[in-house]
Amino acid sequence: MVVGRVFFGLGGEVVGVLGCEIITRWFQHKRLSLALAINLGLGRLGSVSNSILVPWLIELYGVIAVTWIATLLAIGVSTIGLISFLATSGPATEPDQIQLIPENPDKGLDNNKPLSQTALLHHFPRIFWDLARVSLIDYACLNTFTNSAQRLLAIRFYNGDQPAAGAAVSILFVLSGFLISPLGFLLDALPASGYPRALITSNALLILAHGIFLTDSISTPIVPLCLIGTADALLSVAFWGSVTRCLLHATHAETRASRGRETCLKDELVPLLREEMMDITPPPSTEGGEDEEVGLREVPSMQGEAMRTLGIGIMTSLMNISTAVVPAFLAVVENAAGFLGLEFVFLVLGVMGCVVCVRLAWTWELDCDGGGREEREI
Numbered sequence: 392m393v394v395g396r397v398f399f400g401l402g403g404e405v406v407g408v409l410g411c412e413i414i415t416r417w418f419q420h421k422r423l424s425l426a427l428a429i430n431l432g433l434g435r436l437g438s439v440s441n442s443i444l445v446p447w448l449i450e451l452y453g454v455i456a457v458t459w460i461a462t463l464l465a466i467g468v469s470t471i472g473l474i475s476f477l478a479t480s481g482p483a484t485e486p487d488q489i490q491l492i493p494e495n496p497d498k499g500l501d502n503n504k505p506l507s508q509t510a511l512l513h514h515f516p517r518i519f520w521d522l523a524r525v526s527l528i529d530y531a532c533l534n535t536f537t538n539s540a541q542r543l544l545a546i547r548f549y550n551g552d553q554p555a556a557g558a559a560v561s562i563l564f565v566l567s568g569f570l571i572s573p574l575g576f577l578l579d580a581l582p583a584s585g586y587p588r589a590l591i592t593s594n595a596l597l598i599l600a601h602g603i604f605l606t607d608s609i610s611t612p613i614v615p616l617c618l619i620g621t622a623d624a625l626l627s628v629a630f631w632g633s634v635t636r637c638l639l640h641a642t643h644a645e646t647r648a649s650r651g652r653e654t655c656l657k658d659e660l661v662p663l664l665r666e667e668m669m670d671i672t673p674p675p676s677t678e679g680g681e682d683e684e685v686g687l688r689e690v691p692s693m694q695g696e697a698m699r700t701l702g703i704g705i706m707t708s709l710m711n712i713s714t715a716v717v718p719a720f721l722a723v724v725e726n727a728a729g730f731l732g733l734e735f736v737f738l739v740l741g742v743m744g745c746v747v748c749v750r751l752a753w754t755w756e757l758d759c760d761g762g763g764r765e766e767r768e769i
Contacts, residue, residue: 548611
């Protein structure tokens, strides 16, 4: 069973990373946050359906039969989806939607050979690493609570009644599943500054929820669970939307015009991040004559896809690392201080996440007016 779970985990993470990259490739120019949100929302609702249907089916048919039913259902749906995806044409592209980077023999991407993962890491902007800190802290707070919430709440509020506690926890997942898509639609309509603000709001909701638990003055966990469900939806949409947009922006260049002012190449390339965030040195400006397209070359699409896939994989790994490591510390805290000790740790993690997100918002500066509507202009 352990070996099977290892393979299951490897397959699940590969599907998650590649699925996010495929969605980014198809929707990078329009409704990216909504597309990612729909994908996340369906996953949440699938988990809720699984937790509701599996116990009922086990009572009717037994564990072995239900295991085979679930396995064949998953394989069948995945196969149908894969065939449908392979049968469709690639995402539409427009001739003017090219990705350019400054020509730089030291840091530039080589058109003729793929870069190693280590070399690709040098092209990730500073915002990416700020988001990495968000992943470590926020998912340590959120995932470790949701993974053990039923057991904790059964002990604290329901006198050990696991079904009652499970029903209460399902409110969290149902609320998160239904809120993700509307929040994705909303973030697409807001300026780009809405992403870090949404992350700050999510952490504020986590702080409020665990603060309520910590006061030990409530008889039912419904209100804080609703707050955590909303925070979960907001964090999922804002975080993965921020990561994918950050990686997309990393494959677009900033150009510098001849007279010392920044311009858009052929009035189409919009500089999306400040130069100090890009870790790419722009070419020196030229003097005299018209604006020249100097020191710029197209980034191979395969290279951009490699950067995005690597970046999404890094974030997924960090999320899983925090979810795996933090519970060992929480077990020590629970043995020493019980439920309230755990809530104090979750509260501290929420405050740390809020501080990191405030720093992210401070450095999240986009140029050219329009902010969150940059996909319309690129």
